[in-house]
Amino acid sequence: MSIEPTTLPVRSGEDVVKVRQAVRTLAMDLGFSLVDQTKVITAASELARNTLTYGGGGECRIERLNQGPKRAGVRLTFEDRGPGITNLDLALTDGYTTGNGLGLGLNGARKLSHEFDIWSQPGVGTRVTITRWK
Amino acid sequence: MDRVPILRLGDCLLVTVQVDMHDELAMTLQDDLTNKIVATKARGVLIDISALEMVDSFIGRMLGNIAGMSRILDAQTVVVGMQPAVAITLVELGLSLPGIRTALNVDAGLALLRNVLDRSDESSHVD
Numbered sequence: 273m274s275i276e277p278t279t280l281p282v283r284s285g286e287d288v289v290k291v292r293q294a295v296r297t298l299a300m301d302l303g304f305s306l307v308d309q310t311k312v313i314t315a316a317s318e319l320a321r322n323t324l325t326y327g328g329g330g331e332c333r334i335e336r337l338n339q340g341p342k343r344a345g346v347r348l349t350f351e352d353r354g355p356g357i358t359n360l361d362l363a364l365t366d367g368y369t370t371g372n373g374l375g376l377g378l379n380g381a382r383k384l385s386h387e388f389d390i391w392s393q394p395g396v397g398t399r400v401t402i403t404r405w406k
Numbered sequence: 407m408d409r410v411p412i413l414r415l416g417d418c419l420l421v422t423v424q425v426d427m428h429d430e431l432a433m434t435l436q437d438d439l440t441n442k443i444v445a446t447k448a449r450g451v452l453i454d455i456s457a458l459e460m461v462d463s464f465i466g467r468m469l470g471n472i473a474g475m476s477r478i479l480d481a482q483t484v485v486v487g488m489q490p491a492v493a494i495t496l497v498e499l500g501l502s503l504p505g506i507r508t509a510l511n512v513d514a515g516l517a518l519l520r521n522v523l524d525r526s527d528e529s530s531h532v533d
Binding site for chain 2: 285289293296309311314318321374377379384
């Protein structure tokens with residue numbers, strides 16, 4: 273079992289599927305319940321799509337967190353060098369979108385995670401980190 | 407190119423999603439299904455998602471689009487087989503699939519479609 277973090281590219285729809293599968297493999301390996309697996313996979317899917325659609329592509333870092341036998345978790349970091357987000361509060365509002373989606377992705381991923389962190393600078397890029405504990 | 411197969415079942419179409427769909431595949435399915443409804447004059451569409459391990463906002467939107475477009479083309483859509491963990495996650499995500507009929511499995515979905523279609527036939531006779 274590797275504790276090395278993995279970094280996957282997010283440059284196409286197939287890459288989004290690969291991110292989902294890698295996250296599922298890790299969550300299963302850590303013994304996540306089916307519901308918890310589904311939640312973290314869904315959050316990963318939303319964020320990977322955002323990286324692709326709004327960030328113009330980027331990468332996803334997948335980390336295994338082991339803080340003692342009872343505290344295992346998955347940490348995902350999505351990073352792009354796209355246009356960035358001008359108004360983070362607005363971007364985190366359900367139903368707000370600058371694309372043609374439902375505007376549920378970013379805040380949805382936050383709701384499905386235990387920890388959520390977002391950094392964005394217009395013209396530089398966006399980085400979103402989520403953690404879901406077992 | 408990958409495609410999700412669409413089977414004809416009497417006056418209904420049956421779609422069984424068996425792969426982890428990437429977004430382009432989901433969009434293709436939406437187009438294929440709309441064309442097939444018109445080509446076969448289908449009255450009902452059954453979408454079996456029992457093999458899907460997750461439904462995110464994109465796939466949720468696709469299901470809603472299919473239901474909406476089918477309705478405009480005089481066909482009814484039923485989504486069947488959603489896994490409990492997927493349902494729990496969808497609601498937590500803030501997506502409750504408004505306007506989409508659902509049933510537990512293919513049998514129940516077909517019965518529901520039959521019911522809906524019979525009712526709409528009756529009302530058109532009254533008219």
